[in-house]
Amino acid sequence: MTVYEKVFLSAKNGRAAHVVLLDPDKLTKESAGDTASRCSKAGVDALFVGGSTASPELLNEIVYSIKENSSIPVILFPGGADQIVKHADAILFMSLLSGRNPRFLVEEPLKGVHLIRDYNIETIGMGYLLIESDKPSAVERVSQTNPLPRSKPELAADHALMAQYFGMKAVYLEGGSGVGLPVPLEMIQKVKEAISIPLITGGGLRTPEAVTERVKCGADIIVTGNVLEAKGTDTLLNELVSAVHTAR
Secondary structure: OOHHHHHHHHHHHOOOEEEEEEOHHHOOHHHHHHHHHHHHHHOOOEEEEOOOOOOHHHHHHHHHHHHHHOOOOEEEOOOOHHHOOOOOOEEEEEEEOOOOOHHHHHHHHHHHHHHHHHHOOEEEEEEEEEEOOOOOOHHHHHHOOOOEOOOOHHHHHHHHHHHHHOOOOEEEEEOOOOOOOOOOHHHHHHHHHHOOOOEEEEOOOOOHHHHHHHHHOOOOEEEEOHHHHOOOHHHHHHHHHHHHHHOO
């Protein structure tokens, strides 16, 4: 079974899935293995690994350490072609469709195709939509693109439908790592009504209530990240996983 079938399609057709996003710049080889083990014990369905600035050397160490310490699927969430490394189970082969910077629409994905082929990594084509939040995110600064307005859910739905028509396998809505405002519920609902491929959302989701609401509005995969840095992390992580898995 492919990672896409195991994580994405099973989430779309049954219970929603919970994915934890790990930023390599905030980890060491040792802490990455420990974090992966804790996520696995909590029932997390997969790990997204990547960030806007992580070096390929560090990223390779992190991915290898995760694979040594758990059987949880590792999916690369690269900020650019230089973050494609061995040992990962799959990669989000994505285009920043909410922006108009050609580098992140086509140029970075194009740079990565040879490495992906050589490493034989499963690809999951994905339309990435950056949504306006309470402050500029790292993605907005690095990509030099504007997010889609929070007040225009129909515009987000049109972009998501474009991703589906391009043949992409998933759509990701988020405001960016560390933001205060998650994607609005109305926007998630509008996008879900427009597409038939799996819908992912993350950014600013810190409570069981917040993730439950978004699953009920149509999200197939919930992504959390900074919650791992909070006190009582394991208890909260268990609560988030349970909320995602039982929301439908």
